[in-house]
Amino acid sequence: MILEEQRQAVVDACQEMQRKGLVVGTAGNVSVRVDDKVCISPSAVEYEDLTAELVGVHDLDGNAVEAQLKPSSELPLHLAVYHSTDAGGITHNHAPASTALGLVCDEIAFSHYYSAMFGGPVRVSPYADFGTDQLAHNVAEALQGRSGALMSNHGAITIGPTLDKALSLLPYLEYICEIQLRAMATGQPVKVLTEEQIAFQIEAIKGYKPAKA
Numbered sequence: 001m002i003l004e005e006q007r008q009a010v011v012d013a014c015q016e017m018q019r020k021g022l023v024v025g026t027a028g029n030v031s032v033r034v035d036d037k038v039c040i041s042p043s044a045v046e047y048e049d050l051t052a053e054l055v056g057v058h059d060l061d062g063n064a065v066e067a068q069l070k071p072s073s074e075l076p077l078h079l080a081v082y083h084s085t086d087a088g089g090i091t092h093n094h095a096p097a098s099t100a101l102g103l104v105c106d107e108i109a110f111s112h113y114y115s116a117m118f119g120g121p122v123r124v125s126p127y128a129d130f131g132t133d134q135l136a137h138n139v140a141e142a143l144q145g146r147s148g149a150l151m152s153n154h155g156a157i158t159i160g161p162t163l164d165k166a167l168s169l170l171p172y173l174e175y176i177c178e179i180q181l182r183a184m185a186t187g188q189p190v191k192v193l194t195e196e197q198i199a200f201q202i203e204a205i206k207g208y209k210p211a212k213a
């Protein structure tokens with residue numbers, strides 16, 4: 001089996017999304033890119049039944065290289081993102097707050113500095129049916145200059161230089177959606193950061209990591 005380690009990483013990421021309550025049933029999908037190949041979760045397989053062998057390998061045109069099962073219906077979306085960004089890993093989920101906020105706005109207001117983790121205000125890609133090239137196009141556009149996006153009437157997506165990084169961003173995306181929804185539910189105007197504050201936070205968050213004293 002080729003790319004066994006990376007295929008196992010896809011299984012682990014899918015099961016982690018499930019453990020964290022970010023997906024219901026077989027919703028969502030995960031992929032990792034290795035040079036000109038993509039390992040992607042198969043379509044409609046229960047995450048607890050997933051094994052590395054069931055994760056297919058495709059080329060960047062979508063041709064199967066080694067795949068036992070039909071790939072995720074969002075293969076076109078994952079490929080479009082790999083073609084238009086330098087992502088090395090992608091996670092897509094239907095977490096409740098991310099999905100709910102995508103029903104009511106076109107952008108997550110930059111009201112919490114965690115938005116800076118995504119490179120700026122997180123966009124909501126316009127609606128398109130799941131599994132379509134139109135959805136792939138819309139989401140790839142919404143991700144330009146960002147490491148996360150919401151998908152209107154659908155869910156959320158994060159990308160990263162590695163699959164681990166993409167996966168680690170998902171709970172933060174869900175968190176900022178959750179607090180935005182709670183703030184909106186008060187009926188009070190939600191305070192957003194100024195352009196200047198946003199620019200500062202985007203730079204500041206890059207340095208937020210463990211360092212010597």
Ligand code: 13P
Binds near residue numbers: 044045072
């Ligand atoms: P797949 O099981 O085909 O990956 O579909 C799930 C999904 O979330 C579609 O957007």
